[in-house]
Amino acid sequence: MPNVVFLVLRRMRAPLITLILIYAISVFGLVVIPGVDNHGQPYRMDFFHAFYFVSYTATTIGFGEVPFAFTYTQRMWVVVCIYLSVIGWAYAIGTTFSILQDKSFQQAVQLARFASRVRRISEPFFLICGYGQTARLLCKVLDDQRMRFVVLELREDRVHDVTFADYRFDVPAYAGDAANPQLLTVAGITHPRCHGVLAITGNEEANLAVTISAHVLRPELLSVGRAKTRAVAENMASFGTNRVINMFDAVGAQFRRALHAPHTSRLWDTLSDFPGEPLPPLVKPPRGHWVIVGFGRFGHAVKEALDCEGATVMVIDLEDQTELPPEQYVQALGVDAASLRAAGIERAVGIVACHDHDAHNLSAIATARAIKPELFVVARQNLSNNGILFESFKPDVTVVRSEVMSHECLRTLTTPTLARFLGQIQSRSEVWSQALMREIEGLCEVHVPATWVVTLTAKNAGAVYALLARPQPRLELRHLMTNPQDHTRRLRALPLMLNRAGRDILLPPPETPLAFGDVILFAGTSRARGAQDIVLSQYPLLDYVRTGRDQPNSWLFRRLAAWRAARHPVEDEG
Template identity: 45%
Template sequence: MGNPLLVFWYRLFGPTVTPRAAGREPAGTSTEQATATVFLVLRRMRPPLIVLVLIFAVSVLGLMLIPGRDAAGNPAPLGLLHAFYVMAYTATTIGFGELPHPFTDAQRVWVTFCIFLSVIGWAYAIGTLLALLQDRAFRRAVALQRFARSVRRLREPFWLMAGQGQTGRLLGDSLDVLRRRFVVVDTSETRIAELDTRSYHSDVPGLAGDPRNPGHLLAAGLAHPRCAGVLALAEDDRTNLAVTVTAALLRPGLPVVARTLSRRVAERMAAVAGPTVINPFDVFGEQLRLALQAPAGYQLVRWLTALPGEPMPERGHGVPPGRWVLYGYGRFGQELAADLRGAGLEVTVVDQGTTTSADPSVIRTDEPEDQVMERAEVRGAVGLIAATDDDVTNLALVAAARRANPHLFLVARQNAGASEPLFAALDADLVVVPAEVVAHEVLAHLGSPVLLHFLKEVPRRDEAWAEDVVGRLGTRCGRAPLVTWEVALTRERAGALQPWLGTGEARLGDLLRSPDDRDRAIPAVPLVVARGEDRLVTPGDDLVLVPGDALLLAGLPGARQDLENVLVDEATREYVVHGREVPTGWLWRTLARERAGARRG
């Protein structure tokens, strides 16, 4: 119903978000490191180049000093020009000739000696060059220079990702699906090489370097005006702390999202920079409580924070109050035990006999899994959590618990991505993958502050409200993966709607009609309407919109395109809002005006 040329023009040249400018110039640059290649080549190749120059000079001097004769037998020594010319093609082994007269025997002996000498010199130079090309320092310098050059050429917003482990790969795949650029710095050359083997829509610059090195972060675009933020996702908390501190000092005000498993490190990060800190164990503890107390609310959160292409999870079943068995009392187990006890649940903790925990209530045992189930009295429990850092142990514990009590609610921790088929076959009620937990949280923080507000609102609402929202999403969107996006009803973003918004009759339900058939709604559900400082959660279709409102919607990708057409095209707006079909092109509009004038005449 709309004008496709107008929509295309808006998407191509419409308003864009201006990237955050650097607060100040960086304290240092990586120019010295990125240009180290030239100095390394000159330093390594200096001896062979000197040898080649000496061989050439001695050869030319010898030809000039050795007597020569012309065809008549008269003395004809070679001048500087002829001697240089002869050695130019002789020493480079590209040819041979006796110019300007045939050589004497002495000259031929000298040229023969120079040929062998130049071959030795070239062999020395080429061998040194080949050794240089294999040198790790040279290859790192070349890689750094190429990486820095590719980052400098970026002309669209990008995220600087420090760490490309399991979390980084999941998040990188998701960012690529969302058409967001990112740059990677990781200590592993293998992980950086894998970037070229992944089917990304655009090239991903990657550097096998140390994220703790400020020079490497600067080469990765920390001071680049298009850098949208930093993602500290290394598996080492100290590395993430160093990245956070570096970003705070060299680029104050730049958004930083950091992963950590330590509360102490999180406090140090907050003290220095105040980034968004994600502890997967804390996050899953909150999600577990939500899953046990409000299955529909947990399902809603998982739907809205799912990674692109991830299947929408089914709703779990409620768990009656009772005792829980927790095996594994490391940092993850301690967080879960505290969360469960905070919810008023009884927890029996079991750990290996080598545990260093001083808690006297912990059952320490190295017995087989079936005997562990007997000691923990699993038959009288309502749930079991296998929370060790070993996937095989967790699989065996869940299998043994299911044999001992088929009615248990089973929660298993998956540590390695390669173990996914095993946990899928195990069919536990809930599988926690710390890398996926972090990726979900990071995507939620990168999405929208309004989305974060909605996600925090879910645990505060009752189960009936969550069931209603999930039902509306299922009715309009089915079980396809959802996307969330914001729509600002401003003059810049929604110019075609401004006259309608000013009438006081602009209802939300009318805006969400399909441009193809206004009797149907687009596959999207409004989650929040932001009006000034107010947030209206799950507004109804009869809500009257005003200029300046911001909408948070969840739905299918096609719904976003349909709504965008309504925002920028007046003809589409007329059909969707009023049901009137108006001409879209200049010619048809002119003919329509003339026809209307003729009818009035």
């Protein structure tokens, strides 16, 4: 990182030397030229008075002739000094303005400010490389959860968007190449409070460079990389990237879940969505013949999912698909009735419109519905700004690239325990998933629940108190779900999984006794999470949810309560 002070001094070298020479010549002339004092006696000005006079004269302030009135010779020399100093100062000030307007100097100042703001962060934060549609959604959710982040983005206009975004925190952002390891260091990748780095730029080579730098500079750091091709994804994984996200693989897996286990798919989508959003509907794609319009990476992923479920598929694409048998594709754009009919749209149960351009997808959907209105429609939305258009068409499933990516990133960053839970529910039955979904709906009604993790370690003051300082009555899971204002009421929180000694227990019963090292994944309302945090931070409330009795807070009343319990143990128990 360039030093701004030395950068300025280097550019100001010639103007400063010029000013120093002008001042030296002016002072030397005033000292050498003889003057006359108030009594008519000759005198010579000393260096201090000469420098003092030149200082206020060169800056055009003017306090008169000191210490005595000047002679004609001195005044002639002062006139020369005035013009020399004006020229010198004009040269210095002009150079200063040119430096301030210089693009490289402005970038150096911005980089210095950015580095200073990152160094001053005292809370845990994530380093986000890239600020496209995915990052905007992700940053909004992280900000709602009061988690800090730092942004690196190549385009300067997007950095300005970060500056003017309505975030709770002052977000450090800088326009630069995230593939530069030195810039990553300045952005905080080695900062002790940095908890993770996300490489989600539009350039997968830059994402690969970021994940490699994260592995080299901080191997223990949580890293998430976005890849478009299998080769880059495998390369990222080889460098220890914790989570490699391929949007098209994620879409294929999501579609496969919806085909194979719709209730499990809905549960997965609910727990992966942003808290507070409407609950996703139950999606049951029909089985039969499907038409895929646009056969890029998205289309390949969907076709693989349909093939796994034994569906028949016809592909429509402008490119010649040599990998497919001729009877399985139609070479066309897919927005006209003729190409759709040739693909068998009249006998199809569904259509997947997955061109790279939203206009083509909307046109294909409109034409297909005109031929067969009852089609099951899966639409790919490329730009978030076109959301209003897709809402008017009302597809059965709308896949928004930025939302898919942000959901995958958020699940990895905020609650890695949730990722393990979602991996385990895929082996559960549809009945089990449907029953759990009903419980979640009972907790949060029509909104996506919040998910959080409670870890009972020495860093948790409530755990130390309840498990060591006062272990009786024993702490059970149901106590963490008890309302601290009324022990007869339950918080809107549901324990999804308990991890103990490396073993995961799904949906643990409320009577489960808790122990040190337990990690509990909860789902519920944000208000329930806040109440639970209060219980774990205030010992009297922790005792209240365990015993159902209000505990004294002051030292005096605690002593009186202990004395009373010692004298009347039976009565106190009753």
